Amino acid sequence: MYIIIIGSGRLGRMLSEELTDAGHNVSVVDRDSKRLEALGTGFNGLSVKGIEYDNAVLKEAGIKHADYVLSVTSDDNLNITVSLAAKEIFKVPRVIARVNEPQKKSVYELLGIEMINPTELISYIIKGKVEGSQR
Amino acid sequence: MKSIIIGGGKVGSNLLKTLKERGYNVTLVEMDEETCRRIAEDISAVVICGDGTDIDVLKDAGINEADIIAAVTGKDEENLVICQIAKKGFNIGKSIARINNPKNISLFKALGVDQTVCSTEVIADLIEYEFDRDICKIVQTFDRGAMILVEVAVNENNRWLDMFIKDIVLPSECVVASILRDGKVIFPRGDTQICRNDSMHIITNRSTFPEIKKLLHDGGAYAKKKK
Numbered sequence: 001m002y003i004i005i006i007g008s009g010r011l012g013r014m015l016s017e018e019l020t021d022a023g024h025n026v027s028v029v030d031r032d033s034k035r036l037e038a039l040g041t042g043f044n045g046l047s048v049k050g051i052e053y054d055n056a057v058l059k060e061a062g063i064k065h066a067d068y069v070l071s072v073t074s075d076d077n078l079n080i081t082v083s084l085a086a087k088e089i090f091k092v093p094r095v096i097a098r099v100n101e102p103q104k105k106s107v108y109e110l111l112g113i114e115m116i117n118p119t120e121l122i123s124y125i126i127k128g129k130v131e132g133s134q135r
Numbered sequence: 136m137k138s139i140i141i142g143g144g145k146v147g148s149n150l151l152k153t154l155k156e157r158g159y160n161v162t163l164v165e166m167d168e169e170t171c172r173r174i175a176e177d178i179s180a181v182v183i184c185g186d187g188t189d190i191d192v193l194k195d196a197g198i199n200e201a202d203i204i205a206a207v208t209g210k211d212e213e214n215l216v217i218c219q220i221a222k223k224g225f226n227i228g229k230s231i232a233r234i235n236n237p238k239n240i241s242l243f244k245a246l247g248v249d250q251t252v253c254s255t256e257v258i259a260d261l262i263e264y265e266f267d268r269d270i271c272k273i274v275q276t277f278d279r280g281a282m283i284l285v286e287v288a289v290n291e292n293n294r295w296l297d298m299f300i301k302d303i304v305l306p307s308e309c310v311v312a313s314i315l316r317d318g319k320v321i322f323p324r325g326d327t328q329i330c331r332n333d334s335m336h337i338i339t340n341r342s343t344f345p346e347i348k349k350l351l352h353d354g355g356a357y358a359k360k361k362k
Contacts (some may be wrong), residue, residue, distance in 0.1 A: 053212065054238060077188055081212040081242075084219065088294050106190050109214065110224045 004092075006052050006064045006082050008035040011118075027061045030073075033079060045082065053081045055089075063090045068089030069093070072098040076107070083113045120122055136160065137201045141187035141217050142208035143170045146233060148178070150207065153190060155180055155304035162196045187218045190224065190298065198225050207233040215239075217250045244279075251279070270351055273344070280341030284312075287351065289333040306346045308338035 001024045005012050008030035016026050016039060029045035030036050036047045050057035052073065063069065069086040071079040079097040086092040099105050099117040108115040136159055140147050145163030150324055152160045157176060162181040165171050171184040171281070185192035188206065198204070206214035214232040218274050221227040234253040247281045270293060275284040287354060288295055295303055300311060300323045314321040315334040321327060346354055 050236075053235070053242060055241065075212070075213040076209065077216045080216050080219075084215075084246055085242060101186075101189075102338070103189060103191065107188065109219060110190070111219055 001067045002062060002065055003027075003068040004029065004058075004061050004063060004086075006030075006069065006071040006079070007098075008032070008047070009072070009074060011072045013039055015072065016045065018045060026064060029057060029061050029134065030099060047088065052078060053085045056087075058082075058090065062091060066090075066092050067094065068092070069095045070097075071095070074100055076100050076104045080107060081114060084111065087113070137197060138162075138203040138205065138233065139164065139201050141192070141204070141206045142164075142204060142214075142233070143174050143182070143229055143236050144207070144209055146207045147205075149176050150205065152178055156313065164192060164196050188213055188220070190220060193217075193225075195329060196250065198227070200226070201227055203231070204226070205231045205233075210237060211235050211239045211243075215248065215351070217244060218243075220245065222247065222249075232360055238342060239311045269349055274336070276341075282338060285337045285339060285344065286334040286349065287337060289329055289331060291331070293329075293337075296327050296331060299325065300327045300329070303329075305350070306339075306343045308343045309337055309347060312336045312338050344357065 003019055003024050003026050005016050005026060005028045008028050016028050020026050020043065021095055025045065027048060028036065028039060029048045029050065029052050031049065031051055033049050036049055039047060046061065048057055048061045063086065069092045076099065078121045081095045083095045086095045090110060095114060097108060097110060097113050097115045099115050102117060102119050105117055138159055139155065139162050140151055141164045142349050143163055147163060147165065151161055162183060163174065164183045164187040165183060166186055166196065168184050171182050171348045176183045181194065183196050187193065197282050198221065206217035208214055211234055218232045221230045227349065229249060231250040232243055232248050232253065234243060234251050235255060237253050240251060240253055271285055271287040273283050274286045276282065311323050313336045314323050316330060321331040337347065
């Protein structure tokens with residue numbers, strides 16, 4: 001599968017490692033070259049530096065034949081903009097975005113963007129642990 | 136008419152002032168507390184401190200009753216998200232987005248933002264206009280530059296002087312619509328000759344305009360050669 005990861009932060013880097021190890025083709029996009037360098041020499045995929053929703057940058061990252069775009073930066077507006085471009089302009093089959101501010105969930109819902117809400121997930125897990133230990 | 140401005144920078148605060156002076160019902164949304172305080176001291180308007188891409192904040196600002204929303208923050212992705220919320224969530228008749236980087240214009244257009252203003256492009260155009268003022272200028276822009284009306288002044292530096300319309304080599308996407316001579320309108324045909332002090336009107340589009348300018352100017356080489 002060809003997967004584009006937007007954002008080379010902690011989550012983006014971990015994802016790229018996991019997905020590359022699982023045998024997928026991965027390219028990573030970030031506007032900050034330092035964050036891209038942090039991918040390390042072990043990363044053998046494509047890394048593209050540039051404004052994440054820019055047409056030329058997305059094309060360089062191979063969006064035309066991408067199966068997935070995963071927008072996981074720490075900026076909700078950036079994730080939404082990239083997701084809309086990927087979905088509505090490039091017709092990428094599957095687009096998933098990361099929610100940072102839990103109250104922004106409604107914006108992703110309104111615009112029909114599939115999302116993962118880490119804060120919500122982690123609090124469920126922690127709550128589960130707390131309640132589990134009570135039994 | 137109820138309008139909401141998002142972004143309280145130089146563009147937003149000046150826009151607020153102008154609209155207030157014209158008697159509009161305006162609310163401004165700005166994220167930075169200090170900036171909000173400064174604007175509220177200066178202008179008597181409703182200023183809301185909050186994130187303009189948060190639906191609850193927009194509701195507080197009265198988005199349900201708003202007719203116009205202007206997203207003028209310094210970040211293009213923020214302005215795009217605001218316009219998308221206004222359009223898809225609240226069916227706002229008119230949303231206007233400021234674009235900071237001209238490269239993003241096509242993205243905004245493709246995602247259906249009704250109106251965009253690119254400050255960088257406007258300023259570059261104005262400066263360019265000052266350069267070209269003596270010979271040709273854009274009089275009117277239609278549909279964001281898909282069609283423009285250009286006025287060409289015919290003076291001694293104009294290489295079309297004394298030529299017939301049929302002899303002018305023009306790019307394909309442009310047409311000479313009219314010539315203004317001594318206050319009279321001439322509808323040009325092939326045998327119309329271009330005279331000194333004529334004012335020609337040409338209809339073209341933004342992408343062809345530079346070609347026409349190049350034809351007229353040649354970096355000033357033509358005028359120099361003649362001398």
